[in-house]
Amino acid sequence: MGGNALVGVRPRPWAALGLGLLVCSIVQTASAADCPGHPDALGTSRTLVVDPKEHPRIGTMQYAETLPLGDHEVVLTFDDGPLPRNSNQVVDILASQCVKATFFIVGRMALAAPEGVRKLRDAGHSIGTHTQNHPSSMNRMSIERARQEIDDGIASVKTALGDDTALSPFFRIPGLSRTQAAEDYVVAQGIQLWSADFPADDWHHISSSRVYDIAMKRLEAKGKGILLLHDIQARTVAALPRILRELKARGYRIVHVVPATSELPVTPTAPQQWQLHPPSETVAISHWPKIPNFVFANAETLPAPALSDLDWRDGRSMTLAEASSHAGRLARRVPLPREAPWPRQSSLAPDSAAIVLPVPAQSIFEIQEKPPPATQGIAPPADHAERPVPREQTDGLAKLISVDAGDSAHTMPVPIGAQ
């Protein structure tokens, strides 16, 4: 029976191809229809409705689960805004492609530019929060202070929106500097903790083309996932149109994530879909020689993602000694020590170990890309067009923005008067 059925199918390969084309055609037609005036738009292929209480921690850079995405599905996230000069451009670029994303807003930024937050709401994006002041080291902060940061951030964004319903129960820890206590506090409120599946290093002092390269390489390596970007960065603004064009060219589809409400039921999913590569998929794909073995072979053995490379710092300059040390770490990235590659990990509560998934996210990519240490450790002078220092901002805001911007704003203190 089975053999006959196969024989019956084989002479008609075009039927399957035709079906595939039909599906693609339907998706693209839907995207174009949703984006009047932009027939070639990438579009948003579907909306994923999630219940934060069912899956409170997502993003394989840190957690066992991630969003239940299909192959070639991507969720775009933008942190640290709004900074009108750059964030507004990001919103316009996304609008031109009818792409919906999720923004993690800093409370102080929301109070400084409340219209920027409302612009996101009006454009239909999802809005989460990212603390009040974007502390660089929540993992070394008392739980009382951490709670205050979380609560104040939420309150500030609500104030900016003037409408509680427009805020999604989504939260991302600044610098991904997690602690069990802070996470428990967030989760207890029914808020979903978002890590990411891969960043594009756009807070580093790198060119926009490098941001594009990193985003696409890391996406191609995983095949799907949550991309972490920063709407406050000029280099991200410059890279975004090309990223969106390439996503479309390579057949990727954008998924918009929203929280469930009484009117909006959860998208049905199976538990294994909340893994980046479910066992069934892994087994199937592992027989395909084009997939590098390390993607799966190392997943169980490597230590936590190399968050040291995120290097969010408290707005201070990296000294030459630190930069040299950092560059040295990068050069020695292969192989990583199995235990405690990063001193901060040793401060994690023992019971947190079970929750931190040892996916070797960035370490893998460093093996592949291995940028010259100088590009990340000791950044070369930026070209002026890409320097993200928000000179028109107040000192306080500039410092705040630089927290995630890290070395882009402060490790390379290009004299302002020089240009």
Ligand SMILES: [Zn+2]
């Ligand atoms: Zn941030």
